[in-house]
Amino acid sequence: xxxxxxxxxxxxxxxxxxxxxxxxxxxxxxxxxxxxxxxxxxxxxxxxxxxxxxxxxxxxxxxxxxxxxxxxxxxxxxxxxxxxxxxxxxxxxxxxxxxxxxxxxxxxxxxxxxxxxxxxxxxxxxxxxxxxxxxxxxxxxxxxxxxxxxxxxxxxxxxxxxxxxxxxxxxxxxxxxxxxxxxxxxxxxxxxxxxxxxxxxxxxxxxxxxxxxxxxxxxxxxxxxxxxxxxxxxxxxxxxxxxxxxxxxxxxxxxxxxxxxxxxxxxxxxxxxxxxxxxxxxxxxxxxxxxxxxxxxxxxxxxxxxxxxxxxxxxxxxxxxxxxxx
Numbered sequence: 001x002x003x004x005x006x007x008x009x010x011x012x013x014x015x016x017x018x019x020x021x022x023x024x025x026x027x028x029x030x031x032x033x034x035x036x037x038x039x040x041x042x043x044x045x046x047x048x049x050x051x052x053x054x055x056x057x058x059x060x061x062x063x064x065x066x067x068x069x070x071x072x073x074x075x076x077x078x079x080x081x082x083x084x085x086x087x088x089x090x091x092x093x094x095x096x097x098x099x100x101x102x103x104x105x106x107x108x109x110x111x112x113x114x115x116x117x118x119x120x121x122x123x124x125x126x127x128x129x130x131x132x133x134x135x136x137x138x139x140x141x142x143x144x145x146x147x148x149x150x151x152x153x154x155x156x157x158x159x160x161x162x163x164x165x166x167x168x169x170x171x172x173x174x175x176x177x178x179x180x181x182x183x184x185x186x187x188x189x190x191x192x193x194x195x196x197x198x199x200x201x202x203x204x205x206x207x208x209x210x211x212x213x214x215x216x217x218x219x220x221x222x223x224x225x226x227x228x229x230x231x232x233x234x235x236x237x238x239x240x241x242x243x244x245x246x247x248x249x250x251x252x253x254x255x256x257x258x259x260x261x262x263x264x265x266x267x268x269x270x271x272x273x274x275x276x277x278x279x280x281x282x283x284x285x286x287x288x289x290x291x292x293x294x295x296x297x298x299x300x301x302x303x304x305x306x307x308x309x310x311x312x313x314x315x316x317x318x319x320x321x322x323x324x325x326x
Contacts, residue, residue, distance in 0.1 A: 001058045003301045008255055011061040011225045012054055014047060015261040016075060020068040022096050023132040026161055026188065030132055041261045044078045046281050050259065051086045053291045057298075059257075060089040061225045063116075067261070070099040080110035090225060092116065094157070096131075097139035104145055114153030114224075115146055116184075120161055122171045130161060147179055155182040155224070155241075160200045169205055170212045176238030177213075184228050184241035202244040209233070209240065216240060226256060251304035257297075265294060267301035 001009045019035050020028065042050075051062065062082060069075050075093075082088045092114040093107065100117065107115070119139055121127050127136040146154045158172045169185070176183045188199035206216055216231035219239060223230050228241040258266040263278025275297040280290055 001295065001298055004299050005252075005301070005303050007253070007301070008058075009257060009298050009301070010059050011063070011256045012059050013063040013065050013256060013258045014051075015065045015067065015259065016047070016069050016078070017041065017067040017072040018261050019071050020066060020096070021071055021098055021133075022068065022135075025130055025132070026159070036262055042259075042263045042278060042281075044074070044081070046263070046278070047078065047259075048081055048086060049281065049287070050263075050277060050290070050294075051082055051088060053287055053294055055086060055088060056291060057295055060087075062088050062091045063225070064091065064093045066094075068096055068099070069093060070095055070103055076103060076106035076110045076112075079107065079112050083111040090114075092153070092225070094118070097142040098133075098135055100142035101138070101145050104142075104149065108149050108152060112152065114155065116155045116157050117143055117146070118157045118159075119143070119172070120158050121164065121168045122175075123168060126164075126168070143175075143181070147181065153182070153224075154180070155184055157184050157186055159186045159188055160205075161188065164200070166208045166212075169200070169208050173209050173213070173233075173240055176233075176240060177236045179238055181238045182223065182230070182241055183238060184243055186243040202242045205242070206231075227253065254301075257301065265297050267298060271302055273300070273302060 003009055018041070022028075023030050023032060054062075064075065064079065066072070070093075079091050079093070082091050090113050091111070093112060094116040095118070097117045097119065100115065117139065119127075120130050122136070122140075124134070124136045127139075128134045143154065143156065146152060156172070156175060158169075160169060172185075173183050175181055185200070185202070185205050187201070210216060213233050213236070216233055219230040219232055223239065223241070226243070228243045230239040230241040232239055254268075258269070259277070260266060263276060263281065264274050265277050266272075266274040275293055277290065277293065280293055
């Protein structure tokens with residue numbers, strides 16, 4: 001699928017729920033947010049039908065997201081059907097890790113290709129401040145469990161927040177030294193509550209890591225489905241990656257769109273632009289009509305985000321990340 005800016009769109013992030021078992025300070029208030037009712041979110045059959053349409057249009061890579069996707073029952077079954085019935089080339093999952101350990105056997109059996117685990121600090125008290133839950137040990141255990149599955153790509157996503165200091169960043173990166181774990185540092189996206197927090201730039205973090213571990217050498221090989229780029233460090237088994245949407249704008253290479261849990265096809269994180277596919281799905285339309293709507297929506301994908309406020313491309317998104325899909 002090629003959009004009007006000649007970008008190849010082959011990757012979709014599909015949210016299966018807007019619910020989460022954490023209350024991270026940059027995502028939700030402590031009391032949470034109103035959740036969609038079960039009838040408002042897409043059924044697995046509806047998601048699979050859309051996946052068949054996406055695949056026909058050339059989108060063959062899927063990231064399962066939330067909220068926290070593992071709070072929805074039978075996600076492993078959905079992943080298995082995406083792989084075997086639909087024929088998706090690559091299906092991965094992003095999770096906060098709290099429920100990952102208990103679901104890993106089923107996820108691996110379903111053919112999950114990779115898992116991204118969110119972890120912003122190794123300091124227990126800071127972890128609890130950020131997530132509003134004392135659960136760091138569960139997440140660390142799940143990371144080790146995931147690494148025991150040789151065919152599963154395991155990545156760690158770190159968004160430095162709160163009172164993050166250099167020691168936090170050094171320790172998080174150090175998790176890649178003696179394991180195949182890929183550690184990625186992600187700039188805070190100014191969406192929802194994320195607007196209230198500043199971020200470390202890629203250059204800031206590279207300077208910190210260079211002082212601690214020595215030079216970082218760019219890796220030319222593509223190591224994932226999305227926008228991350230990676231560095232190797234001497235003596236490290238794993239790689240260090242960056243997703244730097246603000247300081248290193250990569251919109252000209254963007255290959256992704258998003259499907260919210262209630263069926264809205266969203267083409268850029270910052271803007272409302274998109275199409276309500278649930279309405280089309282439940283309107284007894286043929287697949288050919290669905291495919292036409294998807295193709296038209298993606299073709300009109302905005303040329304870039306405008307988080308610095310100098311060149312708006314449309315109506316700004318007002319929902320937070322849990323509603324949009326992380």
